[in-house]
Amino acid sequence: VRITAMSIDELAPVEEHEFVLRRIHRNAYNSNLDSPILRIAFQPNQNDDTGLSVFRERFVDATGTLADIAPEKRDAYFVARLAVLDLRSIGLTVVPEPQPQGPRGHAVIPELSWQAFGAEKHALKAKQLQLAKWASAAIILSPPA
């Protein structure tokens, strides 16, 4: 296995001054609400076995996070920007998990893996609600009108 300089860089621990980007499908957005991004934007599914996906802003911009989504589905996405410091304040961490085939800077929030969520739903739903509020105030990319 050949480890490139690029992947070593992406494996560097996430620092607390960093920001992460979260892709949010329009199904989890409702413009009629005061807090338009819904909690489920931060809900894992059965595929999230290591954690909930985010991207480190130091490696990729908002548009770049959508690169691995089929073009006909890409326009359904918002992207929100979250401070790692804020995540840490509610007990969530961000761990690098580079994906060779995907956009750079992939990382996960391990506390929000599918398994962890199932084991501690109540506390984690409250944290997801807080994430949704922060994300609602920090949307940096919206689907085309």
Place this chain on the structure above:
Amino acid sequence: MIAVRDEPIEHAQWNAAISRGMNGNGFVAGAASDGWESIAAQIAAMQYLGEDWDGLGAYPPSRELLESALGLAYVLQEKNMAPPSAVTASTSGSVVMVWQGPGETYGEVELTRPFHGEVMIVEPGKDPEYFEIPNA
């Protein structure tokens, strides 16, 4: 939403509402239905979500779950509850009804399987409250 805590939902009532919906209009005459028709239409439209509907591997809600969600809408309308502020499908295949109230008041019911709802209620100055329905 908070009314669900004070006026429990029975499994039999929920099941009867589904049957009512399959035999015509599941909404009860005389109860406030403003907004509920739109919610029911949005739930019905979820049947067209296929595998990988989000391009990232999302799971669609099952037909049984959608029937259950419609039935719950009929039950809540029958109880004269205000319709949710939003209803949507999650990428894990659940259906979530959300009520965002004034201030920081928040309520939701997430249907993770037929006849099983997980309720969360958040009121300012109080710890979040969780319970499951049916709760009678």
